[in-house]
Amino acid sequence: MTQQLKVSVGQYSDKGRKEINQDFYGFYKPPEPQLSTKGIAFAMADGISSSDVSQIASETAVKCFLDDYFCTSDAWSVRHSAHRVLAATNSWLHTQSNNSQFRFDKDKGYVCTLSAMVFKSTTAHIFHVGDTRIYRLQNNALEQLTKDHRLWVSQDKSYLSRALGTGTELELDYQLMPLNCGDIFILATDGVYEHTDARCIISAIKQNSNNLNDAAKIIVKTAFDQGSPDNLTLQIIRVDSLPQLNTNELHQQIDELPFPHILEAREQFDGYTILREVHATSRSHVYLAQDSETNAQVIIKTPSIDLRNDPKYLERFLMEEWIARRINNAHVLKAGLQTRKRNFIYTVTEFIEGQTLTQWLIDNPQPDLETIRGIVEQIARGLRALHRMEILHQDLKPDNIMIDSSGTVKIIDFGSARVAGIVEASVDGEYNDILGTALYTAPEYFLGEGGSQRSDLYSLAVITYHMISREFPYGTQVAKARTAASQRRLSYHSVLDDERETPAWVDETLRKALHPNPYKRYEELSEFLYDLRQPNKAFLSKTRPPLIERSPVAFWQSTSLILSIIIVILLIK
Incomplete structure (x- = not known):
């Protein structure tokens, strides 16, 4: 049986000697498949004493994190998901303060500290701002994992230098670390950790290992008895088991469903009528089919018979439909409607009535530059939709670009795609295989x-x-350049020649986008597209002739004026 991520949690909070409790805490463990794709989340917030509304900030921060994090796309990485959620919470808190009587005194507004953790697969992700602390208990030693964002102005006076809600921009600490069975993490507010020591905490957890709630209560009571004047809140989290295999929905399909046989025209298959085979390769079998319920035509793809024992291949095979369901963009392949349970492993996507870019180039051997720009811009829109979801295509080539009968360009085939959220959920780590086609990789x-x-x-x-x-910028040399030194020796072949009317600045745009060093390419797709339509200012500056060539008269007039001024200055002296 596949082992899941399991934790034991103990927690306790008390207002202590204060009138109200401005601390807030919580955790959420979702059922599968979210347990594998999103993990388990924990959060603790501490309001500031100078504010009468800080408890609202604390409660809002924790609830929003625990609710909204699990609403983000499971294609996103933990870091990206959490940062988006916390940035939105920070913005809301800051706006509340600005729209209230506290807008001129942030220390009385909607401000709090926050420490949060997400356990996903075999990794702990830590997010922190303020002076709430996270510790790890390992080998009978307590290690502080977070840094207090507190500025000391004297020996007994300090203030928070960073917190949620203090500004429009959120500066958040982030770190990740591997999880081990038996690891214990402790989240505590300053009312607890300033009035207890490691010995007390370790002893309470050891003596109450079967009931961590009791351990948390004992530690909080000890801090109170030691004179803590603040609210007191503590969470104890123990890792009881870690996943040994992937348990995401792709692997569940692989484990639970049988493989289909070779399909034939007119055959009834899982509620579809097979119309014809589109093509069959060593990687898959592709069929045009009609949904018996909706009469819509779809593409059914079944896995290769030869590769059915390769789990990595099967995961990549199912990835295409998984991604297509999560991207809603006119320039990205759509998944077919799933209205009934499937009895076999296969994928269903929309049927695009058109041709691949490869075939289009055969039919249009000399497209004009404006047509090329139009196609490239549509591909870029699809790529942007993928990148917003932290998905890299990794096998972009003319065979994986479709142009339908209306001229709409669509990106297809996500079998080589890298999804940040899926990579994080894999205990095996990400794959380093070169999955794309060499000439385009x-x-x-x-x-x-x-x-x-x-x-x-x-x-x-x-x-x-x-x-x-119709050529390639480095010929076939890129695939042979397997060291940084050999890649520096790659020579870009200019796209300019005597037979084509291609502007020189377009060649410079391609030269930059195709630089072997990724950090010397464009940072954004939009920059590349912009420079495909008009000359870059840097190019114009570089190619602009000197003044003496553009206007000899103006050059000598300027020179004469400068010399005259120098002579006058010398005569005055």
Whole structure:
């Protein structure tokens, strides 16, 4: 049986010697499949004593984090999801203060500290702002994992230098660390940790290992007895088991469903009528089918018979539909409607009546530059939709671009895609295989490095270059350059020649987008698209002739004026 992530949690909070409790805390463990794709979340917030509304900030921060984090896309990484949620919470708290009588005194507004953790797969993700603390108990020693954001102005006086709600921008500490069975994490407000010591905490947890709530209560009571004047809140989290295998929905399909047989035309299959085979390769079998309920035509893809024992292949195979369900963009392949239970492993996507970009280039061997720009811009819109979800395509090429009968361009085939959220959920780590087609694959992949959005930009630039010239910017040399030194020796072949009317600035745009070093390419797709339509200012400055060539008269007039001024100054002296 596949082992899941399991934790034991103990927690306790008390207002202590104050009139109200401005602390707030909580955790949420979702059922599968979210347990694997999003993990378990914990959060603790501490209001500031100078504010009468800080308890509202604390409660809002914790509730929003625990609620909204699990509403973010499971394609997003933990860091991206949490930061988006906390940034939105920070903005709301700051706005509340600005719209109230506290707008001129932030210390009395909607402000709080926050420490939060997400356990996903075998990794702990830690988010922190303020002076609430997170500790790890390991090998009978207590280690503080967070840094207090407190500025001391004297030996006994300090104030928070960072907190939720103090400004429009949120500066958040983030770190991650591997989880081990038996690890214990402790979240505590300053009312607890300033009035207890490690020995007390370790002893209470050891003596109450079967009831961590009792351990938390004992530690809080000890801090109170030691004279703590503040609210007191504590959470204790123990890791009881870690996942040994992936338990996400892709693997559940692989484990639970059988493989289909080779399908034939007119055959009834899982509520579909097979119309014809579109193509069959060593990677998959693709069929045009009609949904018996809706009469809509769809594409059904079944896994290769030869690769059915390869779990990585099967995960990538199912990834196409998984991604297509999470992207809603006119330039990205859509998944078919899933209205009934499936009895086999296969994928269903929309049927695009059209042709691949490869075939389109055969039919249109010399497209004009404006047509090329139009196609590239549509591909870029689809790529942006993927990148917003932290998805890299990693195999962008003309065969994976479709142009339908209306001229709409769509990105297809996500079998090589890298999804940040899925990579995080994998206990096996991410795959370092080169999954794309060599001629269109960014050079950094051949160094064994991970890809980035600039890697997809490189592939798009290769497609652009190939549409203009029918050649490739470095020939076949990129795949052979397996060291940084050899990649520095790669020589870009200009797209300009005597037979094509291509502006020189377009060549410079492609040269930059196709640089072997990803950090010397464009940072954003929008920059690349902009420079495809008008000359970059840097290019104009570089290619602009000197003044003596553009206007000799103006040059000598300026020179004469400067010399005259110098002579006058010398005569005066």
